[in-house]
Amino acid sequence: xxxxxxxxxxxxxxxxxxxxxxxxxxxxxxRVLVAFAPGGQSDTVMRLLAPKMQDGLGQNLVIENRPGGxxxxxxxxxxxxxxxxxxxxxxxxxxxxxxxxxxxxxxxYDAQFAPVGQAVSAPYVLVAxxxxxxxxxxxxxxxxxxxxxxxxxxxxxxTVGHLAGALLAxxxxxxxxxxxxxxxxxxxxxxxxxQLDAAIATANSLRPVIEDGRAVGLALTSGQRMGTLANxxxxxxxxxxxxDLTSWNGLFAPAGTPAPxxxxxxxxxxxxxxxxxxxxxxxxxGNEPVTEGPAAFAARITRERQVVREIVAMTGLKAE
Numbered sequence: 480x481x482x483x484x485x486x487x488x489x490x491x492x493x494x495x496x497x498x499x500x501x502x503x504x505x506x507x508x509x510r511v512l513v514a515f516a517p518g519g520q521s522d523t524v525m526r527l528l529a530p531k532m533q534d535g536l537g538q539n540l541v542i543e544n545r546p547g548g549x550x551x552x553x554x555x556x557x558x559x560x561x562x563x564x565x566x567x568x569x570x571x572x573x574x575x576x577x578x579x580x581x582x583x584x585x586x587x588y589d590a591q592f593a594p595v596g597q598a599v600s601a602p603y604v605l606v607a608x609x610x611x612x613x614x615x616x617x618x619x620x621x622x623x624x625x626x627x628x629x630x631x632x633x634x635x636x637x638t639v640g641h642l643a644g645a646l647l648a649x650x651x652x653x654x655x656x657x658x659x660x661x662x663x664x665x666x667x668x669x670x671x672x673x674q675l676d677a678a679i680a681t682a683n684s685l686r687p688v689i690e691d692g693r694a695v696g697l698a699l700t701s702g703q704r705m706g707t708l709a710n711x712x713x714x715x716x717x718x719x720x721x722x723d724l725t726s727w728n729g730l731f732a733p734a735g736t737p738a739p740x741x742x743x744x745x746x747x748x749x750x751x752x753x754x755x756x757x758x759x760x761x762x763x764x765g766n767e768p769v770t771e772g773p774a775a776f777a778a779r780i781t782r783e784r785q786v787v788r789e790i791v792a793m794t795g796l797k798a799e
Contacts, residue, residue, distance in 0.1 A: 505536055506538075508538050509540050510543060512556055512566070514574075515544070515662045518662060519683070519684055520634065532750075535746065557592070558733055562737075567744070569728065572638065574780075575780065581636065582798075591734050593732045594731055597769045598752055602681075603638075603680060604680065604699055608671070608695075609695055617718070624652075629676040631658065632658045632659075634662050634684070635660060643722075649793060655677075663685070699713045700713075701724070702725075707762070
């Protein structure tokens with residue numbers, strides 16, 4: 480009996496990780512894998528949050544960009560990491576889409592993660608290369624009917640841009656060619672340079688090329704106009720009632736991460752989002768700050784997964 484008690488006590492005595500030690504988290508830097516390329520929406524938001532999150536956690540955040548597969552490259556890496564809170568995933572709306580369209584992912588892809596919290600929501604913007612000669616969504620759709628296969632770039636497979644392009648093409652009865660990039664900044668570069676006819680990405684990625692005149696803003700994918708781009712109509716306003724697709728960014732931990740650890744990370748992120756200066760910077764980058772904790776974020780994922788399932792079935796969306 481004495482030997483058994485000593486064996487049971489051994490992990491704690493040796494300082495091994497486990498739920499009983501969650502109150503000591505974090506005792507070393509926390510690694511955050513961003514699912515998209517540097518300079519894009521997800522990367523920008525995470526780097527704006529990092530300073531205040533570090534203050535809340537009392538440890539540094541080590542941010543690594545792991546783009547590819549609509550976020551699944553970073554997602555697979557985090558899913559295989561220890562469930563101790565020291566490796567996190569910062570992903571976007573594509574988290575919901577990739578299990579439906581990318582072969583080789585586990586059927587329970589999203590069950591491998593524990594939602595920590597949502598940080599922002601962000602509409603996507605449809606823009607056209609300025610040399611295309613269109614100034615409105617109606618003109619773009621008319622040209623697409625004359626020239627089937629106009630190209631549009633997005634931050635990647637399964638992003639809101641990919642989903643919005645497929646849904647718009649389906650509802651308008653046109654053919655568009657989707658070209659996925661590793662992030663919105665890369666798609667913005669190519670639509671400005673003329674390698675793409677159009678792009679659908681976040682305002683953060685596309686505003687610079689709209690403002691310098693190399694691309695023309697046509698419409699927002701969200702159901703409502705956005706303050707920093709209030710002159711742009713929504714796709715819903717432009718003849719497609721009910722069209723409403725808005726991206727988000729949020730944190731995930733590997734499934735099985737102790738609840739106290741998740742709560743501590745969530746509290747640090749919510750405090751960062753609530754910081755007045757950080758909120759202003761997030762809004763200037765085209766985001767609406769959100770302070771959703773684990774339960775509310777999990778409920779959002781459940782609701783929106785059903786919407787994604789219906790759109791994928793309707794449009795036949797596939798990964799290129």
